[in-house]
Amino acid sequence: MKLTIQLFAGIAERLGTSLLEYEYSESTLTAAHLKESLALAYPEAASQIRTSFLAVNQQYAPADTIIETGDELALIPPVSGGDGTGDSDTEHRSSPSEHRTQDGLYMITKSPLSVEATTALVITANHGAALTFVGTTREMTGEQRTVHLEYEAYVPMALSQMAAIGSEISERWPGVRCAISHRIGQVDVAEISVVIAVSSPHRSDCYDASRYAIERLKQTVPIWKKEIWEDGSEWKGHQLGPWNPMEN
Structure with a gap:
């Protein structure tokens, strides 16, 4: 399964890209499994990836969400929200x-x-x-x-x-x-x-x-x-x- 994952803020800066192309070999993939797989593949950003939430089709995804080919994916690190649907x-x-x-x-x-x-x-x-x-x-x-x-x-x-x-x-x-x-x-x-x-x-x-x-x-x-x-x-x-x- 070939995936394209949008990255933002500190994760994008750490990995030097805002768009990550990633290939997952198993047939069934959940949001939790994808996050852990990415953390292992990119140890330099592992802590940031694990504290992020995965968004699937512009919605926060629970851990058991099944990822499908063609889904719009994004890693959402903790937001700031301006301190101071599709x-x-x-x-x-x-x-x-x-x-x-x-x-x-x-x-x-x-x-x-x-x-x-x-x-x-x-x-x-x-x-x-x-x-x-x-x-x-x-x-x-x-x-x-x-x-x-x-x-x-x-x-x-x-x-x-x-x-x-x-x-x-x-x-x-x-x-x-x-x-x-x-x-x-x-x-x-x-x-x-x-x-x-x-x-x-x-x-x-x-x-x-x-x-x-x-x-x-x-x-x-x-x-x-x-x-x-x-x-x-x-x-x-x-x-x-x-x-x-x-x-x-």
Whole structure:
């Protein structure tokens, strides 16, 4: 079985490629077996591979998922989600550097973000409350100075996961509307990396839904950030304990 596996962030950097061609000799292959086989084949990245999740056709795959010829595969290392459903559900708008879901509520772009534009997506006549969270690049973490951040995304899956967050919010807080915009590429100090806007008939749901959205974003959306310092750099992933994007 010949497989093509997309790589991101630290794994891609360690192996020197973003697209791995791999041949598996046995007829039946599960997600867990593929990960372990890759870890043995590439010992220099084994620890990163084992802490990653496999995405199959842009969905996080349980360990017993059967891999089929022609599946779209990606290794997803722990995500960062902008700390500070598929291609058919996305549109490439005026610029190839901007990607949105068809409803326009979820966007990934290389261009600077507009707080006002994202907030306007959730303002409706029947909602009396709107709340916007803005994440920016922080310069100092302790005594370490960040020069800028670099964000990378598995764009189609990231958009579908953003939309899934919106659906989860609608189920938990009926009537709440959500929009998320995230920037990729270089984001300088004090520039905006993510904007999350929510609106609802009453303010209490706004506070709860906004907090839920940013925490889920950091848990499930395949976006990674690389901190660039004056004397080095490092990919930053999930920093809230063991990472499991399939937990809810």
